[in-house]
Amino acid sequence: MTQPRTIILTTISSILVATVTTHVHARGFDAADVAPSAQLSAPTQSADTELSRIWNDPIFQKQFVGGYGVNADIEPRVAKDEVAILEKVRPLMGDSLPAAEAALRKAMKPDCSPILDYTLGGVLFQQDKLVDALVSFRKAVEKFPTFRRAYRNIGLISVRNSDFDGAIGAFNRMIELGGADAYSYGLLGFSHASRQDFQPAESAYRNALLLQPDNVEWRLGLTRCVFKQGKFDDAAALLDVLITNYPDKSDFWLLQAHTFLGLKQPLKAAMNLEALDELGKSTIDSLYTLGDIYLSESLPDLAYGAYARAIVLNPAQPVARPMRSAEQLASRGGSASARKLVEAIRAAKKESAVAGNAGETGSGLDATDTRKLLKLDARLAMAGGNGGAESAAMLEEILLLDPLDGEALMLLGQHYAASGQPGEVDKAMLCYERAAGIEAFAANAKVRHAQIFASQSRFSEAIPLLRQAQELKPREDVARYLEQIERISKARR
Numbered sequence: 001m002t003q004p005r006t007i008i009l010t011t012i013s014s015i016l017v018a019t020v021t022t023h024v025h026a027r028g029f030d031a032a033d034v035a036p037s038a039q040l041s042a043p044t045q046s047a048d049t050e051l052s053r054i055w056n057d058p059i060f061q062k063q064f065v066g067g068y069g070v071n072a073d074i075e076p077r078v079a080k081d082e083v084a085i086l087e088k089v090r091p092l093m094g095d096s097l098p099a100a101e102a103a104l105r106k107a108m109k110p111d112c113s114p115i116l117d118y119t120l121g122g123v124l125f126q127q128d129k130l131v132d133a134l135v136s137f138r139k140a141v142e143k144f145p146t147f148r149r150a151y152r153n154i155g156l157i158s159v160r161n162s163d164f165d166g167a168i169g170a171f172n173r174m175i176e177l178g179g180a181d182a183y184s185y186g187l188l189g190f191s192h193a194s195r196q197d198f199q200p201a202e203s204a205y206r207n208a209l210l211l212q213p214d215n216v217e218w219r220l221g222l223t224r225c226v227f228k229q230g231k232f233d234d235a236a237a238l239l240d241v242l243i244t245n246y247p248d249k250s251d252f253w254l255l256q257a258h259t260f261l262g263l264k265q266p267l268k269a270a271m272n273l274e275a276l277d278e279l280g281k282s283t284i285d286s287l288y289t290l291g292d293i294y295l296s297e298s299l300p301d302l303a304y305g306a307y308a309r310a311i312v313l314n315p316a317q318p319v320a321r322p323m324r325s326a327e328q329l330a331s332r333g334g335s336a337s338a339r340k341l342v343e344a345i346r347a348a349k350k351e352s353a354v355a356g357n358a359g360e361t362g363s364g365l366d367a368t369d370t371r372k373l374l375k376l377d378a379r380l381a382m383a384g385g386n387g388g389a390e391s392a393a394m395l396e397e398i399l400l401l402d403p404l405d406g407e408a409l410m411l412l413g414q415h416y417a418a419s420g421q422p423g424e425v426d427k428a429m430l431c432y433e434r435a436a437g438i439e440a441f442a443a444n445a446k447v448r449h450a451q452i453f454a455s456q457s458r459f460s461e462a463i464p465l466l467r468q469a470q471e472l473k474p475r476e477d478v479a480r481y482l483e484q485i486e487r488i489s490k491a492r493r
Contacts, residue, residue: 076114076144086119097127114140118150130157148177152184164191182211186218189225198225216242223255232262250281257286266293277309284310284317291325300334308344315348319369323376330380339380342373367401371408374398378411391415406441409434410448417452425452443473450485459489 078086085107092100104120121136134157140150155170171188174180189204205222212218219238226234239256246252253276260269273290276282291306307325311317322345329338349365365373374394381391392415398408413431416424429452435445446469453462466482469475 075147075149078113078115082113082116085116089119093123093126097123101127114143114147114150117143118147118153121150121153125153125157130160133157134161146177148174148179151177152179152181155184155187159187159191162194164194167191168195180207182208182215182218185211186215186221189218189221193221193225196228198228201225202229216246220251227255227259227262230262232259235259236263248279250276250279253279253281254286257289261293266297269293270297282309282313284313284321287313288321288325292328295328295332295334298332300329300332300337303329304334304337304341307341311341311344311348316352317348319345319349319365319372323372326376326380335380339377342376342380345373371398371401371405375405375408375411378408378415382411382415403434404438406435406438406445409438410441410445413445413448417448428452443469443475446472447478447481454485457492459485459492463489 085104089100089103089107092103101120101123104116104123108116108120117136117140121133121140124130124133124136134154137150137154137157141147141154144150151170151174155167155174158164158167158170168188168191171184171191174184175188185204186208189201189208192198192201192204202222202225205218205225208218209215209222219242223235223238223242226232226238236256236259239252239259242249242252243256253272257269257272257276260266260272270290270293273282273286273293276286277290287306287310291303291310294300294303294306303325307322307329310325311322322341326338326341326345329335329341346365349369374397378391378394378398381394392412395408395412395415398405399412402408409431413428413435416428416431419425429449432445432449432452435441436449438445446465450462450465450469453459453465462485463482466478466485470478470482
């Protein structure tokens with residue numbers, strides 16, 4: 001029978017071959033255009049990264065520089081002498097911005113036309129003097145309250161300064177005055193999204209995308225907004241377009257995987273995560289999530305493969321997460337895969353040790369990690385019906401390393417109690433007595449100890465232990481068990 005992962009990889013390969021060749025090189029979209037995600041959460045880019053791409057867009061820059069003209073229908077008039085100033089300054093605006101700034105400042109008067117304030121603001125903006133530019137643009141709208149181009153630039157600077165409330169107010173005023181373009185709508189969406197207000201952000205991004213349907217930033221911004229609102233069908237459709245056009249962008253595959261999980265389609269999410277791995281862009285988080293998906297679909301072998309790849313990806317990672325994966329495998333009936341995963345953990349730690357990251361034991365594992373793995377080994381052996389001398393030896397080894405390891409004492413007690421042999425049962429009770437001296441394990445240890453007494457019909461000795469356990473940690477099941485033991489004890493008097 002064909003393995004599910006083979007089917008998945010075959011499908012992925014056909015997608016990649018069909019799309020990468022056709023689109024990636026043809027469109028010339030650079031790998032730096034979309035930052036890879038560090039973890040498997042809804043992928044995000046930094047505000048600086050997104051804004052820098054918008055600011056460096058040649059179309060945006062051309063629109064900005066081209067905005068120095070005058071629209072006489074909706075903007076302030078300019079006196080003849082001020083027209084002469086503008087004609088003199090205009091040639092300097094290309095390569096001599098400091099000279100243009102100096103000439104404007106020298107010629108401007110306090111009551112000059114708002115157009116001059118606006119022009120000075122633009123010159124300052126292009127020199128990245130944002131504070132001074134904002135002052136000039138605000139002077140322009142104070143003098144002429146319907147100066148919509150000035151509102152646009154106030155919005156742009158406010159976004160750059162992370163003043164999203166100011167940006168929203170400025171862009172809204174511009175739109176009220178009948179002016180709107182893709183960048184203003186897009187940055188308005190960005191501002192709303194930065195405030196976690198995704199409904200108006202969605203509307204703004206949709207308008208931006210309507211005006212610039214090929215703009216990746218607007219489509220990705222809209223995708224994030226609908227994703228955040230749980231509109232997973234919309235998000236999946238938007239991401240289909242992005243992935244078709246840019247199949248080598250890990251963010252898109254990753255975000256669509258989350259979208260499929262939101263749609264309760266885990267195997268489709270697994271396909272995306274496998275595609276990410278085929279592209280060589282998996283992360284530890286994406287591989288562990290892939291393993292969890294396979295495990296939830298009762299595919300322990302595929303889950304083991306994903307977890308093992310995550311371990312290989314970073315052999316020096318802490319053992320807690322792969323150990324948890326091994327425990328989950330064992331709990332879902334994959335004890336054999338869990339044992340293989342434990343061996344993979346040990347092999348990775350040895351590799352890490354060879355690379356110069358050896359722990360206290362010389363194997364890449366410190367004493368704490370060594371104990372954790374030994375306990376996991378013992379639990380797996382016991383769960384697999386091989387909990388004899390091998391698991392006992394592992395637990396005894398743990399207790400040599402740390403005599404106060406309550407979990408090891410409890411496991412060893414269970415092992416000895418399960419044998420039913422008189423000598424072994426005595427060892428079990430000794431383990432439980434020792435564990436009862438450790439606060440975190442005291443209640444459970446007393447219950448286990450009482451159960452041994454009850455199995456030997458020593459009810460008078462079991463009852464005090466159960467009462468003590470209830471005082472430490474009241475539980476309904478223990479209370480019912482105590483009532484039963486007390487009833488039986490009275491009946492036998």
